[in-house]
Amino acid sequence: MSSNIVWHEASITKEERRSKNKHQSFILWFTGLSASGKSSVANAFARQLFESGNQAFVLDGDNVRHGLNKDLGFDEVGRKENIRRIGEVAKLFVESGQIVLTAFISPYREDREVVRKLVADGEFIEVYVKCSVETCEQRDPKGLYKKARNAEIPNFTGISAPYEEPENPEITLNTEQYSIEECAQQLTQILTDKGYI
Template structure:
């Protein structure tokens, strides 16, 4: 599936005046100064799976350890950067494309950036992964059964989706493609939020992303 935004941009010739600006401070210098290994922590899962809550807990744990981090939350991003997008499949693709590019910039700055988005399509998550070095993308599957997500339903979205008020709702009327081999597989239904967050932070420590 190709976003109409991408197709439109592909049809337009790039101006010869647009060139990549080389910064005086390199990526390697930023990484050395921060003394951490930058990466995208890509949280994916159904609505109500606990993505944002766990990502926030991880972000707080890392912050308390003195790690330079930032959290890009799906709802928050739609208030600004992606405020013009709806929830059709094409808009979801564009939503993830934009977030992926922003996350790439954070990695270039030497920061560990978390993204909490449903990101239902395997192809979109692959596009995000391919933007950075293979070691800089960590897919985190927040694996929570649909019935558990639906029982939580903090915003009443599942109820609206079941009644037909919301179209293209992931898990109900729109597909969610589960990750085949995520770097971290979190079974949220079996653990507390703290235990889920500790599992992720331990992975980062064990793989030398943090010291």
């Protein structure tokens, strides 16, 4: 980093933004295999938050790779940089007083921990969207598992690349047992009980 870069303090604090928004700001980090339901749950819950008057935004893995991260591959190095960038963007949303929901496979524990350390205690909530690779492969809405099995997609998480399950996630949602709507309701209950919303 250049020694000529100096941090410029904002004229509006995170606390002021939270006060105006009438809610906390934090990251809900949805992690899980492809087709586990991360984006579906995140978007369903974002809709509930929005309709309740909360400022919320979803950062979706595929969508971000259309723009900000379109230069990155899917090897380990590319995946790590993908998560590092998203962590920095998510931190900006927290500073702006918003609830940011990130839906990324984010297969490595170490990378998720790097993002956790970017923000203050209590501002990173890991949400493990639990679903077996067998069920994800049966769903396969984008046809990616089929391509991975045919060796058309290298480094595919759960098939030819590892996925490290969270060891102590704040929240676990089982999308094999519960519908998207039920998972969103579970999130509402948990976050209300904890005083986040």
